[in-house]
Amino acid sequence: MSALFLGLISGTSADGIDAALVRFDPTLEVLAALTVAYPATLRERLLALTAADAAIPIDELGALDVAVGDCFAAAALDVLHRAGVSPIEVRAIGSHGQTIRHRPTGPHPFSLQIGDASVIAERTGICTVADFRRADVAAGGQGAPLAPALHAAIFADRMPCAVLNLGGIANLSVLTRESAVLGFDTGPANCLLDAWNARHHRSSCDLDGRWAASGTVDSELLDVLLGDPYFAESPPKSTGREYFNLDWLDARIGSRTLSAADVQSTLLALSVHTIVGALQSLSVRIGEVLVCGGGVHNTVFMQSLQIALAPVAVAGTADAGIDPDHVEAILFAWLARERLAERAGNLVSVTGARGPRILGAIHAARQA
Numbered sequence: 001m002s003a004l005f006l007g008l009i010s011g012t013s014a015d016g017i018d019a020a021l022v023r024f025d026p027t028l029e030v031l032a033a034l035t036v037a038y039p040a041t042l043r044e045r046l047l048a049l050t051a052a053d054a055a056i057p058i059d060e061l062g063a064l065d066v067a068v069g070d071c072f073a074a075a076a077l078d079v080l081h082r083a084g085v086s087p088i089e090v091r092a093i094g095s096h097g098q099t100i101r102h103r104p105t106g107p108h109p110f111s112l113q114i115g116d117a118s119v120i121a122e123r124t125g126i127c128t129v130a131d132f133r134r135a136d137v138a139a140g141g142q143g144a145p146l147a148p149a150l151h152a153a154i155f156a157d158r159m160p161c162a163v164l165n166l167g168g169i170a171n172l173s174v175l176t177r178e179s180a181v182l183g184f185d186t187g188p189a190n191c192l193l194d195a196w197n198a199r200h201h202r203s204s205c206d207l208d209g210r211w212a213a214s215g216t217v218d219s220e221l222l223d224v225l226l227g228d229p230y231f232a233e234s235p236p237k238s239t240g241r242e243y244f245n246l247d248w249l250d251a252r253i254g255s256r257t258l259s260a261a262d263v264q265s266t267l268l269a270l271s272v273h274t275i276v277g278a279l280q281s282l283s284v285r286i287g288e289v290l291v292c293g294g295g296v297h298n299t300v301f302m303q304s305l306q307i308a309l310a311p312v313a314v315a316g317t318a319d320a321g322i323d324p325d326h327v328e329a330i331l332f333a334w335l336a337r338e339r340l341a342e343r344a345g346n347l348v349s350v351t352g353a354r355g356p357r358i359l360g361a362i363h364a365a366r367q368a
Helices: 040-048 058-083 117-124 134-138 147-154 191-200 207-214 219-226 246-253 260-280 299-309 327-340
Strands: 004-010 017-023 029-036 090-103 110-114 128-130 161-166 169-175 182-188 288-292 313-316 361-363
Touching (some): 004 058, 004 327, 017 058, 017 327, 029 058, 040 058, 058 090, 058 110, 058 117, 090 327, 110 134, 117 128, 117 361, 147 161, 147 169, 147 182, 182 260, 191 246, 207 299, 219 246, 246 260, 288 299
Parallel strands (some): 090 128, 161 288, 288 313
Antiparallel strands (some): 090 110, 128 361, 161 169
């Protein structure tokens, strides 16, 4: 039997930990997968760190690092229990952790994830690979997105296509046979929608996009939002909640008097416009857009993309045989495999790094 790998990630929405137990050879097989929600108080503490002016005492940051690590370890053990697999059967865990700051530009670029990998290795007894972005950033790259390398491996038979991840941030992978893989963050997908919804309702998301559908797009506000310099930047580029958050939105709403539903509708239009604009700016032809991430469940979002991108087909990655909720966890299982094989995990054409780099730090399993 080929080796098993376990991938763990909590994305920019910080709504929970995705875990997937995976076999890659001879073909990709997901043995079990699940999402484990953060405890409410922990999620609130993590989301508070996304504010533009967020500050945190060093003691609290250290404690959060361990608390997130504990949650990741528990998620790993839960998915192993579901699969009926012993930890000793798993070659390695790949843990992305929880991003709390992503600053890939400036005099001292960095990308910071928490979720102590030593805690994960200790609690599970499984070798854990983590800290996947730093080597790319150190080499002058964006450190993100990392998914295009996996997308190129598992969706090669769908070329020419684009793979669109609708997490808190939207990122694209563009796969053709004529050119190198392209990939970058287009801007917000769900992060602003979720944050605005949470401000006005006692729920974590706008279910099916119903609230957004009840409002009307405010063209003046949309133009202001679209005027942010990030959208005009050329790839390679990446971003996160530390940039696109309610502070960013409030500054642009300013003194305008708008209904909350109209703002939600405008935020959905922003996500759709920036994704479609990014695709249309590329001089490549694609036959379909495969969508993964939480946004695939937002009916209005998906319908809006289908209308805007017609006649290009838009469908979830389930159409290609992979559950859209599992793709990112699969990615970090795959990156752990690449690290142990000492193969590069980044794509220079995506991140802009000076060259291919082996990604991730290895945290050995505890001795029995």
